[in-house]
Amino acid sequence: MALDILVVDDEPDIRELVAGVLSDEGYSVRTAETAERALEEVRTRTPRLVVLDVWLQGSQMDGLSLLKYLKSIDPFLPVIVISGHGNIETAVAAIRRGAYDFIEKPFKTDRLLHLIERAIESAALKYENAALRNRAGEDEHWIGNSQAAANLRAAIEKVAPTNSRVMINGPAGVGKELAARLIHRNSLRAGGPFVVVNAASIAPDQMESALFGEEDPQGRTVRVGLFEKAHNGTLLLDEVADMPLGTQNKILRVLTEQRFQRVGGRSDVSVDVRVMSATTKDLKEEIEQGNFREDLFYRLSVVPLRVPSLAERRDDIGDLVSYFIERISDSSGLTPRDFSEEAMAVLQSMDWPGNIRQLRNVVERILILSPSDSSRPVSVDELPRDTGSGAMQNSKGGSAELVGLSLRDAREQFEREYLALQITRFNGNISRTAEFIGMERSALHRKLKALGVGSGLTRQDG
Numbered sequence: 045m046a047l048d049i050l051v052v053d054d055e056p057d058i059r060e061l062v063a064g065v066l067s068d069e070g071y072s073v074r075t076a077e078t079a080e081r082a083l084e085e086v087r088t089r090t091p092r093l094v095v096l097d098v099w100l101q102g103s104q105m106d107g108l109s110l111l112k113y114l115k116s117i118d119p120f121l122p123v124i125v126i127s128g129h130g131n132i133e134t135a136v137a138a139i140r141r142g143a144y145d146f147i148e149k150p151f152k153t154d155r156l157l158h159l160i161e162r163a164i165e166s167a168a169l170k171y172e173n174a175a176l177r178n179r180a181g182e183d184e185h186w187i188g189n190s191q192a193a194a195n196l197r198a199a200i201e202k203v204a205p206t207n208s209r210v211m212i213n214g215p216a217g218v219g220k221e222l223a224a225r226l227i228h229r230n231s232l233r234a235g236g237p238f239v240v241v242n243a244a245s246i247a248p249d250q251m252e253s254a255l256f257g258e259e260d261p262q263g264r265t266v267r268v269g270l271f272e273k274a275h276n277g278t279l280l281l282d283e284v285a286d287m288p289l290g291t292q293n294k295i296l297r298v299l300t301e302q303r304f305q306r307v308g309g310r311s312d313v314s315v316d317v318r319v320m321s322a323t324t325k326d327l328k329e330e331i332e333q334g335n336f337r338e339d340l341f342y343r344l345s346v347v348p349l350r351v352p353s354l355a356e357r358r359d360d361i362g363d364l365v366s367y368f369i370e371r372i373s374d375s376s377g378l379t380p381r382d383f384s385e386e387a388m389a390v391l392q393s394m395d396w397p398g399n400i401r402q403l404r405n406v407v408e409r410i411l412i413l414s415p416s417d418s419s420r421p422v423s424v425d426e427l428p429r430d431t432g433s434g435a436m437q438n439s440k441g442g443s444a445e446l447v448g449l450s451l452r453d454a455r456e457q458f459e460r461e462y463l464a465l466q467i468t469r470f471n472g473n474i475s476r477t478a479e480f481i482g483m484e485r486s487a488l489h490r491k492l493k494a495l496g497v498g499s500g501l502t503r504q505d506g
């Protein structure tokens with residue numbers, strides 16, 4: 045996708061020369077002869093780079109003020125200042141106000157092109173770092189060789205280069221956002237931005253301003269919207285079912301016309317954005333209940349993709365665990381450890397309601413809690429018993445650890461847990477416990493002793 049550059053210069057020769065050279069290099073170029081005209085162009089769409097002559101004849105607003113304004117709407121927007129001979133002081137002032145660099149007239153076009161490349165690279169790094177900071181710890185690799193994972197990977201590769209709108213459905217933490225990211229990375233828009241908006245985390249009355257940006261009564265941009273930030277790239281509408289109905293209308297319009305107006309604005313902003321959506325909800329049901337527009341659903345769901353839950357692809361758990369061990373130990377310096385066969389068997393028998401995100405958290409927690417000198421494999425005892433949402437219960441509702449044990453050991457373990465629970469429940473009273481479980485008091489005593497249960501629990505014996 046051609047990068048969008050705005051050239052602001054009052055001298056037609058320079059404007060045309062620079063625009064011509066940049067077009068030849070494959071950039072998409074807009075020009076403005078005054079600061080006011082530049083503002084209009086920026087209003088139509090925020091460019092990816094601005095070449096600005098700060099000495100603008102015939103403009104009401106001076107070049108430095110224009111620069112200040114550009115920086116206020118996007119602090120990372122690279123601006124290269126052209127300065128006339130003898131204007132070095134102004135150029136230095138421009139750098140202080142956030143310009144990337146300056147170039148003095150007359151200049152060699154090669155040098156300008158070189159500067160532009162460097163400025164775009166440096167801005168891309170800044171955007172990327174900001175995105176990384178927002179998403180610290182996120183991975184980019186698609187792990188999984190199960191049939192379900194392989195099918196999905198094939199679908200991702202197929203749909204990526206098509207530019208079609210994709211609707212990704214699946215339970216929480218299953219990798220929907222990662223799937224969208226991979227589609228973007230494998231698409232023709234890979235060089236453009238990938239922007240995510242989570243509809244569930246934005247207040248409904250802020251949604252339109254977040255998506256479409258905002259203008260003040262003078263028509264100046266006070267907020268650049270996410271649609272505009274995603275120009276030439278991809279916008280993921282995450283938790284799209286939570287989008288307010290009013291906003292759904294407006295999105296529908298953008299999808300049809302690829303243009304919109306900022307909140308409070310009058311002029312049209314035109315963008316080229318591939319829109320993808322993700323949802324944990326059944327949108328057909330949401331449509332029936334009147335929460336989601338059917339026409340929008342069909343627009344968004346040109347290609348539907350379903351990401352299966354982790355419980356539907358247990359074969360991937362081993363690979364995912366190894367992957368997370370490597371990633372987490374690399375990024376945080378924790379000592380990597382293997383998992384014992386029994387511990388792996390336990391992980392593979394869990395329900396994982398929080399899916400891959402939960403598995404990753406469990407691995408991380410185990411590595412953090414590992415003794416610093418431990419090189420032995422992670423044992424069943426080290427697995428967290430409760431992960432906040434009952435994950436360590438397997439699908440049959442049984443105790444997870446039992447899966448890794450022989451029948452004899454499992455029976456013993458079960459008896460131990462069962463009796464400890466009953467004794468706690470009867471407040472340490474052996475007689476009541478014995479009566480409830482249907483055992484002789486003396487037999488229960490013997491059993492508890494043999495299993496090593498109850499010494500601290502038997503507070504009263506009635």
Ligand SMILES: Nc1ncnc2c1ncn2[C@@H]1O[C@H](COP(=O)(O)OP(=O)(O)OP(=O)(O)O)[C@@H](O)[C@H]1O
Pocket residue numbers: 181182183184185186187188214215216217218219220221222223282322324400401404
């Ligand atoms: N196939 C995979 N291989 C490696 N890591 C994965 C895979 N799928 C998901 N992950 C990781 O699991 C975590 C959760 O994934 P992601 O945020 O994409 O899920 P989600 O379905 O979008 O969740 P939510 O519905 O809560 O937004 C992330 O750290 C992601 O990198």
